Amino acid sequence: MAGIYLHLPFCSSFCLYCDFYSEVNESTLRRGYLDALKAEISERANYFAGVLPDTIYMGGGTPSLFDPEEIAELADLLRDGFKITHLREFTLEANPDDITPQKLEGWRRAGVDRLSIGVQSFFDDHLAWMRRRHSSSQAINAFKMARKADYNNISLDLIFGFEGLSEEQWRHNIEQLTALSPEHISCYQMSIEPGSELALLADAGRYKEPSEEICADQYSILQKLLEDAGYRQYEISNFARPGREALHNASYWERVPYLGLGASAHSFDGRRCRYRNIADIKSYIAAMGANDFAQIRKEEILSDDDIFNEQIMLGLRKVSGLSLSSLESSRLAKIKPVLNHLTNTGEIISEGDIIRIPAERMFVSDGIMQQLFL
Ligand code: SF4
Structure with missing residues (x-):
């Protein structure tokens, strides 16, 4: 994909x-x-x-x-x-x-x-x-x-x-x-x-x-x-x-690779690199005309914590939720106390390996996810 x-x-x-x-x-x-x-x-x-x-x-x-x-x-x-x-x-x-x-x-x-x-x-x-x-x-x-x-x-x-x-x-x-x-x-x-x-x-x-x-x-x-x-x-x-x-x-949401083309488009290599093209049509045209690709693109290398937070944020956006086994274990251990608290209060539903936000809490999902960020 x-x-x-x-x-x-x-x-x-x-x-x-x-x-x-x-x-x-x-x-x-x-x-x-x-x-x-x-x-x-x-x-x-x-x-x-x-x-x-x-x-x-x-x-x-x-x-x-x-x-x-x-x-x-x-x-x-x-x-x-x-x-x-x-x-x-x-x-x-x-x-x-x-x-x-x-x-x-x-x-x-x-x-x-x-x-x-x-x-x-x-x-x-x-x-x-x-x-x-x-x-x-x-x-x-x-x-x-x-x-x-x-x-x-x-x-x-x-x-x-x-x-x-x-x-x-x-x-x-x-x-x-x-x-x-x-x-x-x-x-x-x-x-x-x-x-x-x-x-x-x-x-x-x-x-x-x-x-x-x-x-x-x-x-x-x-x-x-x-x-x-x-x-x-x-x-x-x-x-x-x-x-x-x-x-x-x-x-x-699945963090698979995608390529964004054009002014202000974003790309992701599916691992830890995100790219953002310049948000200006004229500069984009000029740089592409001069084969000056470095001018149009900024690269961001995600840290291990960034990747973990992204997995939480993107996984919990989905009604089907996030597989805990997809998360790096030492980082998962760090958020376990908060996760247990959110599960006890009903903000998160835990079903085996899957955690998800219940439909009635989706409207406040941003606040729930933020509590799980490193
Ligand atoms: S200004 Fe253009 S891009 Fe923005 S919402 Fe309207 S149609 Fe869409």
Whole structure:
């Protein structure tokens, strides 16, 4: 198992809450960026050292802004460059306002077999406040178009935990979503990210986060309604029909190797080395054009404690939990007293070799995991 993530950091406008690296109104840089990606694909041809990548994820930014021919060009380069013979999953992130029958057809020809569509809410006033560029009806139509174009693996995103979202509206959003019956659902709590427009509003006293209690209630409503609708939670923010869990994202939680290509993309060698590409399109293009690869990439070597903490953090994100025998024994011995305490208080469930966070404590999982870090 190994995955390739390709970052396409271009957007038509910034969403209120977003802190991802992306550029707005820089479409003239697109061709140069694609050429730089080509250079990086060729430079990283031996990255996987014998392991064949079997998932591709094109994220952003807004990959759906790109022409299907450009997506196909990148997909061909990835297949040739990494000798990919069999893909288990090829996901493209798409915004509802970009989706057309022509693009759907073009993406399919490029090999895309899974779409991740950012819906976020079915209320137009929420969407306008978030500075999303689509309406509720556009999101519904986009989903129906994708179904008509034979996409049978679609993930939809929703956001909860923002000021003004009532319980009734949240229930409505979940019901609208499940009525569409996507294979996969991701739900994220709105957070105030430094550098986002939302952070400015909060600083100016014009936005106030809902209480922890309200957010926790919305999360448990989500868990209940999705379970009733036949979805299985498999990670803190992710739910799927049985067998439709996201394969590419699983590589992050399983600590298998993945390669991130493009400005601000991250990679992991599956052992102890993480890489982070420079978060600046122009510098990325210039460095790749000059074959100056050292300029675009920073390397971080994880210590044994870092690896242990990562295993805890990534393993306990999953509903299936973490195998204790995968942890280094002397470090496991150090956290045993805290682990026993968390098991006694019901924050952690221990079943033989497996420890996991129970569904009703998933909302506060960050705090539970942190107690186990070295
Ligand atoms: S949330 Fe997505 S579409 Fe919105 S600005 Fe961020 S990257 Fe672009």
